Structure formats: C-alpha cells, structure tokens
Amino acid sequence: MGTKRVKNSRRDFLKKTAIVGGGAIAASILNPFDAVLIASEDPGDKSKVWWAYVIDIDKCIGCGRCANACKNENDVPKEPFFFRTWVEQYTINNNHEVHVESPNGGIDGFDQSLDKSDVFKSFFVPKMCNHCHKSPCVQVCPVGATYDTPDGVVLVDDDYCIGCRYCVQACPYGCRYIHPEKKVADKCTLCYHRISKGKTTACIEVCPTGARMIGDLNDDKGPLVKFLKKHNCLVLKPHLNTGSKLFYNSLNAEVR
Amino acid sequence: MPPQLKRLLPAFIIFILLFLILKHFLTPETFGEKGHYRYSSIAEVQQTQMKYAGKDKCNECHDDIVENLDMDVHAGLSCETCHGPGLMHAENDGEYEIIIPSEREMCALCHSMNVSRSTREIVQVNILEHNSGKKCIDCHNPHMPWELKE
Numbered sequence: 579m580g581t582k583r584v585k586n587s588r589r590d591f592l593k594k595t596a597i598v599g600g601g602a603i604a605a606s607i608l609n610p611f612d613a614v615l616i617a618s619e620d621p622g623d624k625s626k627v628w629w630a631y632v633i634d635i636d637k638c639i640g641c642g643r644c645a646n647a648c649k650n651e652n653d654v655p656k657e658p659f660f661f662r663t664w665v666e667q668y669t670i671n672n673n674h675e676v677h678v679e680s681p682n683g684g685i686d687g688f689d690q691s692l693d694k695s696d697v698f699k700s701f702f703v704p705k706m707c708n709h710c711h712k713s714p715c716v717q718v719c720p721v722g723a724t725y726d727t728p729d730g731v732v733l734v735d736d737d738y739c740i741g742c743r744y745c746v747q748a749c750p751y752g753c754r755y756i757h758p759e760k761k762v763a764d765k766c767t768l769c770y771h772r773i774s775k776g777k778t779t780a781c782i783e784v785c786p787t788g789a790r791m792i793g794d795l796n797d798d799k800g801p802l803v804k805f806l807k808k809h810n811c812l813v814l815k816p817h818l819n820t821g822s823k824l825f826y827n828s829l830n831a832e833v834r
Numbered sequence: 835m836p837p838q839l840k841r842l843l844p845a846f847i848i849f850i851l852l853f854l855i856l857k858h859f860l861t862p863e864t865f866g867e868k869g870h871y872r873y874s875s876i877a878e879v880q881q882t883q884m885k886y887a888g889k890d891k892c893n894e895c896h897d898d899i900v901e902n903l904d905m906d907v908h909a910g911l912s913c914e915t916c917h918g919p920g921l922m923h924a925e926n927d928g929e930y931e932i933i934i935p936s937e938r939e940m941c942a943l944c945h946s947m948n949v950s951r952s953t954r955e956i957v958q959v960n961i962l963e964h965n966s967g968k969k970c971i972d973c974h975n976p977h978m979p980w981e982l983k984e
Contacts, residue, residue, distance in 0.1 A: 725871035771882035
C-alpha cells in the first residue's frame with residue numbers, strides 16, 4: 579500500500595534548478611529581451627538618417643496654415659475632430675487658470691476672448707505625432723500594422739490595420755484618429771512621401787514664420803542638432819519615457 | 835511514455851503542422867523583413883500623391899513675383915501658404931487654377947490682434963476697426979506689403 583514516492587534528492591533539485599536558471603540567463607545574454615526596444619529599430623547606426631522634428635513656440639503665430647496644409651496634402655477629412663496636426667491656444671489668466679482652445683484645430687484662426695490686462699501669459703502650441711522611438715502605439719498594435727521605420731518615422735500600414743483603436747487609446751499625445759472612410763488608424767506620416775523625395779513636409783512648407791523644422795538627429799552638424807544645442811528644448815510628457823523625437827523650444831510647464 | 839500521451843502525440847503534431855501551414859499562407863510577403871511589420875508598406879506610403887509643389891517650383895514660372903515677395907517682410911512666406919496646394923497647377927500648365935484669396939479673413943489669420951501672438955514676430959491690426967468693410971488687398975499688395983496701393 580501507499581503511493582510510490584518519487585526519489586528526489588536535494589542534489590537533484592539543485593541540479594535541475596541550476597540548469598533551468600543558468601539556461602535562462604545564458605539565453606538572455608545571447609539575445610537580450612527588451613520589451614520596449616523591440617517595438618522599434620535600434621538607431622545605433624549613426625551614418626543613416628534618423629528623422630526628428632522641432633517646433634519653436636516663440637515663433638508660432640497661430641495662423642493654422644500647417645493644420646490646413648496637412649489636411650490638403652494628406653486627404654485628412656475636412657470636418658473637425660480629424661487632425662494629423664493642429665494648433666492649441668494656451669491662455670493663462672491672472673489667477674493662473676489655464677485655458678486651452680483649438681477651434682477647428684486653428685484652421686479658421688483664433689480669437690482671444692480675454693482682455694489683454696487679464697492675461698498673464700498666452701501662446702500657441704502646434705501639436706502633431708511625436709514619432710516616438712519607444713512608441714506606445716507601436717507596442718500595443720496586435721497585428722503589426724503600425725511600426726517605426728528604420729529612419730525613425732512611425733507609420734501605419736493601411737492594408738494591414740484592423741481598426742481596433744488600441745493605438746488611438748495608447749497614444750499619450752492624442753495624435754491618432756480612426757479615418758471615417760478607410761476605417762483604419764490614421765496619423766502624421768511626417769509627410770514620408772515628401773521627405774523621402776527630398777522635399778520638406780507640407781506643414782513646414784507653408785509655415786510663414788519658420789516655427790517648424792525637420793532634420794536628421796544623427797547629423798551632428800545638421801541644422802536640427804545645431805538648433806537643439808543652442809536652445810532649451812523639451813519634449814512633451816518626458817516622464818512617460820516614450821522616446822519622443824518632437825522637440826519644443828520655449829515649452830511652458832502648463833502644456834500637456 | 836504513458837499510453838494516453840502516445841495517443842495525443844499525433845494530434846499535437848497535426849495541430850502544429852496545420853498552424854505552420856496556415857501561418858505560411860496567411861503571413862503577407864515582406865512581413866518581418868525588418869521588424870514586426872510589412873516592409874513593403876513603407877514603399878506604399880511613399881507613393882502617396884504630393885499636393886504641395888514648394889516655392890522653388892513656383893519660382894520656375896513666377897520668378898518676378900517670388901523676387902518681389904522675397905525682398906522684405908513676407909520673404910518667409912511660401913506661395914502656397916496663401917494660394918493653397920499648387921502641384922497640380924504647376925504640372926498641368928494652367929489647367930488647374932490655384933486659389934487667389936481676397937477676403938479679409940485670410941490676412942486676419944496672421945495679422946489680427948491677439949495677445950497670444952508675439953508682437954516681435956508679426957504686425958497686428960485690430961481687424962474690426964481697421965478700415966472695416968474694405969478688402970485688405972484694396973490698399974496693400976500682399977506680394978509687396980510695404981507698398982500702399984494708390
């Protein structure tokens with residue numbers, strides 16, 4: 579009677595544990611699993627282009643031409659709520675209350691409802707996709723329809739997207755929407771069809787004050803890196819560790 | 835090996851083989867070539883039709899106007915900032931007309947009084963008071979805004 583006991587000596591147990599543990603460590607050294615970096619290409623190769631973007635808030639006059647041009651260039655639906663880029667007007671009154679307005683993304687212009695004497699500070703902030711290196715949107719895509727190109731642009735594969743909206747939820751900057759006709763996720767492509775032919779983006783082309791700039795983050799002598807060296811630039815929501823490549827000059831702490 | 839496992843083994847092998855065959859046919863070409871995405875979709879995005887020609891393109895035909903524009907304060911402006919996308923117009927020689935805006939609202943987008951705008955960056959007027967009812971371009975030449983028309 580009685581169950582047949584399996585003979586497990588302490589020595590056997592330690593041996594097996596050592597094999598499993600040691601194997602796991604050895605495997606992770608050979609092929610390190612980095613959940614965050616696996617979402618994108620490693621930008622290690624400095625000889626290749628790695629696109630980044632700069633917006634100079636001091637220069638922006640809130641004309642909304644960028645948002646308008648973007649809609650024209652990329653066939654973004656004309657009605658409000660669908661934007662690849664838009665402009666926000668921040669107004670901080672003397673009680674330090676922050677008001678953010680963006681009527682039709684700024685395309686039809688802005689009115690300032692507050693009197694000059696009531697305004698503590700006010701400025702425009704153009705918003706667009708941050709083309710993050712460690713994009714939350716790329717990481718949540720269940721089918722691999724959104725991805726980071728080898729030159730650092732986050733794109734959407736129209737044919738492969740299933741329209742599940744995970745990425746719309748995941749983007750901390752609110753830069754994605756579901757295209758009402760195509761029923762797939764849509765976002766700023768950094769005018770990839772233009773920049774890969776040597777042209778600049780539509781928003782930069784029409785900006786009257788030169789508040790927007792695109793450039794190669796790997797080119798140490800390029801205009802973009804020079805700008806970053808000379809100015810105090812910040813990214814939005816740095817605590818989220820998204821690896822944003824959209825840099826703002828004169829970014830106020832109130833901007834979210 | 836216990837006999838029940840022996841019987842299950844062929845079922846597992848069939849399932850795994852079926853999975854591999856389905857995966858082979860359902861995975862699109864170029865998927866996984868550079869990462870967890872369809873590599874050929876990059877080229878598809880690149881084929882999007884452009885709409886904005888760029889100032890250099892405008893300069894090929896309208897060099898006289900571009901020269902005027904570039905003389906002073908409006909130098910930073912691209913033609914297409916006001917005239918809208920112009921590649922179709924440029925490539926089809928006049929067949930597609932570009933926008934020629936004349937309304938006050940167009941100028942007001944940049945020049946209306948707003949505390950959010952830096953006064954260093956841009957000249958601003960009170961659009962409600964400044965010659966209301968008249969068109970801006972009745973007096974100002976947008977290509978040479980420092981000159982007042984007669």
